[in-house]
Amino acid sequence: MSNQVFGNDWVERFKDRASVTIAAGITCAFLGDERNLREYLVADELVKALRNEGHIVHFLLFDDDMDPLNYRQLRVAVNKDQSIIDQFEPFCGKPISDIRSPFDDKLTWAKHFENQFLNRLSSLDCHPTLIRTSSLYSRGMYTPYVREVLLNKDTIIKYLEDTFAGYHPEKLYWPVCPTCGYIDCTHVASANETEVHIECERCGKASWIGYDELRGKLNWKFDCAARWSMFNIDVEPFTKSYLEPKSGSFVVAQGICKTFFGGGKVEPLHFGTVSMPKELGCRILPSLPASTLRNMFVKNYKADLDINEERIVVEASRAEVLPEYNFLSVIKQLLPAWLLDSTELTPVQRELLSKGMRFSKEFLHSEVRPVLPNGEKLESTPIDVLRAMHSLLQRIIVLRESFPNNYEAFIAPTKATIDKLGEQRKPVITHLRRLVGQEQGLPNSRFLFLLPISYLENLESMVSLYLAAKGRKETFAVIDPSALEVPFSLVNTERIAMDY
Ligand SMILES: [Zn+2]
Structure with a gap:
């Protein structure tokens, strides 16, 4: 197999399939650090490996944006800014798709952090298709699954207790209270074929509501099972803690998916956890x-x-x-x-x-500093070596301009030019590398190709000036080599850093 990361078994598994769908999930309540990236990058690596084998591969990223914002997420999201925390704390408990972004009035909380996260993934060459679960709920795609769960609650609970020892879900569905808009303190009191009875501990109101107007989210394992069935998901990445074989989240969701939602088998892509100070x-x-x-x-x-x-x-x-x-x-x-x-x-x-x-x-705890060949370094280079170096530089500049982006074409004439130096080859190269701070051993033609042409030009004119000054010094005996230290115009390095 061409991909070195995945073994043959992943290719074998799908070899008769034209298309494969890989899913991953997230709650975009804040951006966070690098720790969570592994899940998406490993999934993306499998996407690339299977595409490489000729499959059509869909890579779906589900944002669970019906999840309520909690206080910890709020603090991380706004970088512990107390005034924003005070402003948004009253919204904790509402779905992140229903709260406006603290940083952009035109976006919801969820969309703001989705944008940031997708940009981050994109910078790592990872480009999933984002699907907001709130959109799926509002477009009625979950309705058959929600009805199935609410109308067969007792059967489902019994199935879970019989099949997955120790698993007793607190709630199967979290409705959004139609009166106050919070989702964190609500529950379904009862349900019939047409309506659902919702009770809210926040505002104390109870209401009957039809399936079409009902807003809310399934318990996460049920939500997972529903979208596996809805989108015919083949693979989803999980860590070990989800894959416990008797009653882990994966096996429970897979059981619900097959038994109640008519879904198929999902392959868990097991990845190791990431720890980091x-x-x-x-x-x-x-x-x-x-x-x-x-x-x-x-x-x-x-x-x-x-x-x-x-x-x-x-x-x-x-x-x-x-x-x-x-x-x-x-x-x-x-x-x-x-x-x-x-x-x-x-x-x-x-x-x-x-x-x-x-x-x-x-x-490395040090700043990168530009290396300027200075008068002192030139002073310690023998004059005949500098003269030979000067003609070498002139020739290299011509070659660089002749082959601007073609290293292969640049190598042979460069080597020939260096070889022509004869006995001076070694001292010229040694002093040149010392002048430009490249004393460690990379091939000569490689480093001469990678130095900017303007750098070589500046170096050439510096050596030229020095040689001219030296000639005069022999006559008049007064020249200050330190006057030669500034022919370079330094670019603004802050600016370069900000471009990225
Ligand atoms: Zn309420």
Whole structure:
């Protein structure tokens, strides 16, 4: 199989199927940190693997936006801003689809955080189709399931007690009170073929309401079972705690789905839990390239993942983000030159630049600084070596301009140019690498290809000026090499970081 993450069994399972539907669920009450990403990235990896095998794959993300907002979610959502907490605390207990966003009057609470979450997933190349359960309820898609549950309550409870020892659901359905709009303190007192009798402990009102006007949500396991049946779901990711074989959430939902909702078999995609110290929260996403972060969550997806600072640095040192470069070597060897001029950088290189600067600060505890070849470094380079370096730079600039995006075409003439230096090859290359802060061993043609052309041009004119000054110095004996330190125009690095 082409995908290295999933074994053959996943491909075998669906080999006779034209289309496969993979689902995942979320409650978009707040954005949160990176911990919950694994579920969606593992599901997406399976989506990609099956698409790669030629299947049509639907990837559905259900937002349980009929869930009531609770106080803990409110605090996290507004970043503990006490004035917003005071303003929105009275709404706790209402469905998040019925509360306006604290940050945008035109959006509901749920839509605001859905947008943020989908943007986050999209930045990680994960693009599910979002389905709001509130829309499914309001369009009547759940009505047959709600009727089935409310009219056969006793049979269902008996089935659950007989089949899943120890499982006694508190409620099968949570109605929204038609008087006060809260969902957290309501219950169905009774139901008949046409109406449902609702009681609300918040406002103390009781009301009879028809199925068409009824608003509310099924108990989560029933809700899950209903949408599996509604959308013919084949796969959904779950952690171990949901997969306990006797009365875990998955097996209960599967039993309800098959027995009462006419649904089929769903394959649980088991993924390991993620643990991470709180202080790492929201520092990983802006610091790691999307491919590196994805890889960390997705590879060995069955094993539990313990994320800490050391782990992040190890991931950065392993992940190849450019040919022959891992992320750490990009940060140490390329960023100092890229910082001087980012105008020529490709979108991939710009992502590496902004993430690399943040990574260096967060996890290496140092700022990336541009490397300027200065007068002092030039002073310690023998004149004949500088002269040979100068002609090499002139030639490399011509080659770079001739093959702007074609490394393969650039290699051969570059190697030939370097070889022509003969005995001076070694000292020229050594001093050049020292000048640009690239002393570690990457192939010469590779680093000469990755340095911005403007950087090479500036370096060339600097060496040229120095050689001219040196010539005059031999005559007049007064020149200050430090005067040569500023021909570079530094770009605003804050600005680059903000672009991402
Ligand atoms: Zn009420």
